Amino acid sequence: MDLYGYFRSSASYRVRIGLNLKGLAYKYHPVNLLKGEQLGKHYRELNPQGLVPTLEDGDIHLTQSVAILEWLDEAYPESPLLPENPDDRAHIRALSYSITCDIQPIQNLRVLQFLQAEYGISDEQKVQWLLHWVDLGFSALEQQLQPTPFAAGNRPGLFECCLLPQIYNAERFGMDMDNYPKIQQIANVCSELPAFTKARPEHQADSTL
Template sequence: MKLYTYFRSSAAYRVRIALNLKGLSHELVPVNLLKSEQQGEDYLNKNVQGLLPALETEQGVLAQSLAILEWFEDTNQGQPLLPSDPWQKAQVRNFCYAVACDIHPIDNLRVLKYLSTELGVDDEQKNTWYRHWVIEGFKKLEPMLGEGPFCFGDKPTLADICLVPQVFNALRFKVDMSAFPKISRVYEHCNTIQAFIDAAPENQPDAQ
């Protein structure tokens, strides 16, 4: 498998973590978002959406990080990242969607670029926008978590895979995490696990 990735892409980061946790053999193919390589003809021929990540498999190319993660689960590849109990599984998915659908889309690179280039928002205003929506999202996530080292249960799930990249970028934009001790605890614990460490942005071949 080939994963088309960018070192600071939250969505690609999710898939890198999952590939590592599941022990799946893969090749990383960097696509530079800052240079708009995702809009180039070669990449669009693989992923018409022009977004990252994309996973190239023997069956074809699959885009959208959550679809990729669910495909890993549906094809029983590597260790399970969803609970077997249907209710617990739904709780994990609920948490994932809160990150991937409610927080990430309004804070991703193309939105921030639009704010700067089309609406004339300066860097301070753009960063204020980012922090506001992350904080509002984290306020909803914090009560969903218990006291354990992971989001749910005693093993990493798709919830942890979605949370860690979002916290990484929150810290990069200097979000004050003092109001979110449970989120911070999960983030810190996950980053003691080699699969998470190896997937971290600073450890990628295209890290800048």
């Protein structure tokens, strides 16, 4: 199994956590987003969108992080990332999608680069933009979480794969996580688990490149 990603990419980080939770071995191939390697001919042949991550498993080429995570759950059902009950699955998907569809897309690298290039926003305005949308999303999530170790009960899964990278990104830009105690409680528990610590950006080979 081969994973193409970037160490600070939230989407790549999600998939690393999911692979680790399932105990699946993979070879990591760095794609430097700041150098534009995702737009090169070779990588575009793997992923026409020019985005990370891309996962290869034999002849299968998969893109889009949540689609990859859900495929992993179906192809490798041990250590499931989603609950058995369909109502619970829908709830976890909704929580996860609120991050991956509503918070993260409007603050990823290409959006921020466009805002700076086309509208001349400053670095300070960029941070204000990012924290505004994260706060809206986290405030809503805080109201939907129950006082259990993880969103689905006693085991981390899809939601935690999405949450921890978003927290990492928010904290990079100075977000005060004390405003979201339920989210922070989940993050604190996850931070003690090897599947999450191994997936952290600073532990990836390209973090020093």
